[in-house]
Amino acid sequence: MGLDYKKSGVDIDAGKKAVEMIKKDVESTFGPEVMTGLGGFGGLFKADLTNYKNPVLVSGTDGVGTKLKLAFKLDIHQTIGIDLVAMSVNDILAQGAKPLFFLDYLATGKLEPQKAAEIIKGIAAGCKEAGAALIGGETAEMAGFYQAGEYDLAGFAVGIVDQQEMITGAEIKAGDLIIGLKSNGLHSNGFSLARAALFEKANFDYRAEVEGLENNLGQELLKPTKIYVKTVLALLEKFKLKGIAHITGGGLIENLPRILPRGLKAEISKNSWQPQKIFSLIKKAGEITEKEMYRTFNMGIGMTLVIAKEDKDKVLAELEKMGEQACLIGEISKAAGEQPLQLK
Structure with a gap:
């Protein structure tokens, strides 16, 4: 019998199922600035710049690290997405930036739709806590690349701050x-x-x-x-x-x-x-x-x-x-x- 993508380890139907399971959670992070739903090649975000004189975009990216090992061991995946969002939005916050939107990358050896939905539900919860829209992401099924039951996460945040209000530390002095x-x-x-x-x-x-x-x-x-x-x-x-x-x-x-x-x-x-x-x-x-x-x-x-x-x-x-x-x-x-x- 001939090979197909599923027999080689990648289940496209599982990916579609995962997308359907996360749709409501992802869309719950949308505000009026979001111009696309799930499924586009890129996320569109029309920022309201009315209150900014010299807007500066501030970006950050991070992962969760080996904390994921605990999630694998305990089979608890509902909160690890909050970690993912937090690590990036807290970083850009350090320069006074307000988070605008977030994108995620989930890679695994074999996609399990229910587990993926739990992970992304946590990402959506983190985005709502940070006031950021989850406007896009990627779920990569990489057969033979990860051990069974394991995955990796990365996240990318973009925020905005007025140039004159950026926090740089330059004004810090002795006695503060x-x-x-x-x-x-x-x-x-x-x-x-x-x-x-x-x-x-x-x-x-x-x-x-x-x-x-x-x-x-x-x-x-x-x-x-x-x-x-x-x-x-x-x-x-x-x-x-x-x-x-x-x-x-x-x-x-x-x-x-x-x-x-x-x-x-x-x-x-x-x-x-x-x-x-x-x-x-x-x-x-x-x-x-x-x-x-x-x-x-x-x-x-x-x-x-x-x-x-x-x-x-x-x-x-x-x-x-x-x-x-x-x-x-x-x-x-x-x-x-x-x-x-x-x-x-």
């Missing part, structure tokens, strides 16, 4: 204060180290019940990355934010210095907040040094804001009113050749 916004846990970084510590070195079960955790271990690790878009955009309407750093891979040690002008450093007080239990569990399980923890994980702070000292009380009060967990975690000072971030 650093506000930390709490994370949901690990978010989507450091999972190679976390898995090695918890499951290879300490031999935890993926569904272990651990005192101090809200859920079993696997579910705790799969908590989706927090999306800060609504909070930060609301703050920008009332306050001057001099710098924003998304605390991703590299932790506070690597990410906060990225926004500091030359000659300045960030002094961080570790006692100003309490990291979630999951971080101390990983540290103990892997016998990991404190410095390695802070340069790998967010340690409970998912985003930092640099503000003028005189705005501290008002900004913290506004964050509390919005239901955001936030605290003063440090100060900007002059650097005399030292490292650009000091943990005290």
Whole structure:
């Protein structure tokens, strides 16, 4: 008998079924700016530029990393799409950009329509949380390329900001204060180290019940990355934010210095907040040094804001009113050749 595409490992009908299953979720992210539905060769988005004098498009792309291994192991796929959106929209938010639209790329060895629908349902939920339209994507079935039951995800976000309102960090000066916004846990970084510590070195079960955790271990690790878009955009309407750093891979040690002008450093007080239990569990399980923890994980702070000292009380009060967990975690000072971030 002759070969066809399905016999070689690619099921076109499964792809069509997956598209039908996700249609309502995807279209629920559409606003009046979206000019196409599913099925086009490109997503059309007519941005409203009425309130922009010098609009600048800001783009970002990212994946979810080895956090996907947890989703495979636990067979939980409903929230991993939120992580995908969060990693890109939080990045472009750091420059003051409002997300406009998002595209995703899902690649797998064998397409399972129900699983694909769960993943994209999470992507749509993340887009709605970020105020972005999910205007397109690609589902690639690559027979023999991935192990059974596994897949990979990538995402692409585009946002907009007025050039004169871009946040670059250039105005940061000594004496400014650093506000930390709490994370949901690990978010989507450091999972190679976390898995090695918890499951290879300490031999935890993926569904272990651990005192101090809200859920079993696997579910705790799969908590989706927090999306800060609504909070930060609301703050920008009332306050001057001099710098924003998304605390991703590299932790506070690597990410906060990225926004500091030359000659300045960030002094961080570790006692100003309490990291979630999951971080101390990983540290103990892997016998990991404190410095390695802070340069790998967010340690409970998912985003930092640099503000003028005189705005501290008002900004913290506004964050509390919005239901955001936030605290003063440090100060900007002059650097005399030292490292650009000091943990005290």
